[in-house]
Amino acid sequence: MKSFASKAATIAALAVVAFLVASCGDFKKSSVVNAPSNGSVDFSMYVSLGNSLTAGYQSGALFESAQEYSFPADIARQAGVADANFKQPLMANPGTGQIMSIKSLVGPVIGEGTATIIPPADAATLMRPYNNLGIPGAVLYDMIDTTNFTAKSTARANPFFSLILRNAAFGNSPVAQALALHPTFMTVWIGANDVLGYATSGGVVGTQGPGSGPTDPTIWAGLYNQMMNALLAGAPNAKFAVANIPDVTSIPFFTTVPDSFPNPVTGKNVGAFIVQRHDASGNLYAGTINAKTDYILLTAIDSLNAGVGVPVAAGGTGRPLPDQFVLDSLEVARTEAAIDAYNTAIAAFASAHSSRVALVDAHALLNDFNMYGYLGQGVDLTSSYITGGFFGLDGVHPTSQGYAYVANAFIKAINSTFGANVPMMSIASVPSSIVLGKTSLQKAPWPNVRYSALQPMLKLLRSASVSY
Secondary structure (H helix, E strand, O other), rough: OOOHHHHHHOOOOOEEEEEOOOOOOOOOOOOOOOOOOOOOOOOOEEEEEHHHHHHEEOOOOHHHHHOOHHHHHHHHHHOOOOOOOOOOOOOOOOOOOOOEEEEEEOOOOEEEOOOOOOOOOOOEEEEEOOOOOEOOOOOHHOOOOOOOHHHHHHOOOOOHHHHHHHHHHHHOHHHHHHOOOOOEEEEHHHHHHHHOOOOOOOOEEEEOOOOOOOOOHHHHHHHHHHHHHHHHOOOOOOOEEEEEOOHHHHHHHOOOOOOOOOOOOOOEEEEEEEEEEEEEOOEEEEEOOOOOEEEHHHHHHHHHHOOOOOOOOHHOOOOOOOOHHHEHHHHHHHHHHHHHHHHHHHHHHHHOOOOOOOEHHHHHHHHHHHHHHHEEOOOEOOOOOOEOOOOOOOOOEEOOHHHHHHHHHHHHHHHHHHEHHHHOOOOHHHOOOOOEEEOOOOOOOOOOEEHHHHHHHHHOOOOOOOOO
16 A cells, blocks of 8 residues: 555655755854943853753754854853853764754655764863753753763763763762853753653653653752752852743644645545544543644654554554654643743742843743744744744754744843843844745645654653652
8 A cells, every 4th residue: 555645745845955054064153243231240151051952952963063053152152252261062063963854855854864973072171161061861850960970871871961061070960060160140941851751752751761751840849949049059149041941832843743634636634643642531542633632743754654543534544643653632731731830930939039040931932933933134934844944853953043043032031130231143144954945836744754863862852761
């Protein structure tokens, strides 16, 4: 039986790739035209703590030409911090070597590179911690965990702990290394992986392994307060900008695959997917997707191409998509409850320390962006997968222009809270990562994203199993 996807591909094609950063591309950095006014903020020792969003991870990999446009690097540049004073663990292209790219325009087909980790060139010679301590795959607990990070890299199958922290003599945790630099200003954006790992697994794997959920909100709040109190006490003269947790279901990883789809020949709607989902009591059953509350994940596409989840009438097998490829209403509710609780804890801490802590509402920022996009300075960004320009090919992490948009949200909060006048990023001056020409041709019901291409990112998110 010919697969549903192959039928669709015979009549669907996207336009040419105008520019693809994942394949090539060294960029000239944007420059600040006017000298910034930093108000009460001293940027002379700026340190950032976080996960992959802080590191500048993009399209399934960490690599230098993306790291140069991490949001902390953008902020440092706009605040007039010299590159030599804001050190990042730059991994020469292709970095981790797992950069996702477009292999074929028909579909299109999204594939992965070859895993080859090239450590930062200054890893052995820089005799202090990095300023950017964003660790892909890290959960909140990792910020204060003093477990040997070389052993943790092995146990968690996550090389970034040892690649970025490098030497326990600099400090035995990210917080300790940050304080060892005697920071005068810090950004802290951590906690998304405490719920994202669960959500991207279709609710199958949480922060304490298979069958668990997001980090318990009470535990999470305690860890957050412990981390932030340690930072404020250890850097008594520093100012901080902290961001809350976005709504993970607003990103392309969850929104790209439609809940229903057209017949590849007639274009008329065929119907809804057949999936495994939970009833109100938490029991799995096979049924039709709830179009209002359920999400089909990007990881489902290989199965969909084989006809799984597709009705027989549409050329599929009629078998339900497994639970791991579906975030159903029960799992969405659990995800959103965790995010709301985390954000309540962040807001409470920021409010209690408002003279030193600026709050960046990343949750509202990305929800608004998902609705309205961004149009300005000759740049048109939306949250659409591939063509939108804000998110990279892994469907989770921003592109360089997306990170510039995030940097501007931090800058706005810094300016408002601390009386600064740090200039905003010119998003148009940041190299775009993926530009596909618009086309009037009928598109395939979903892009052909290989499950293997998403594996490097998913392994990081699911390596976060910790015991409290």
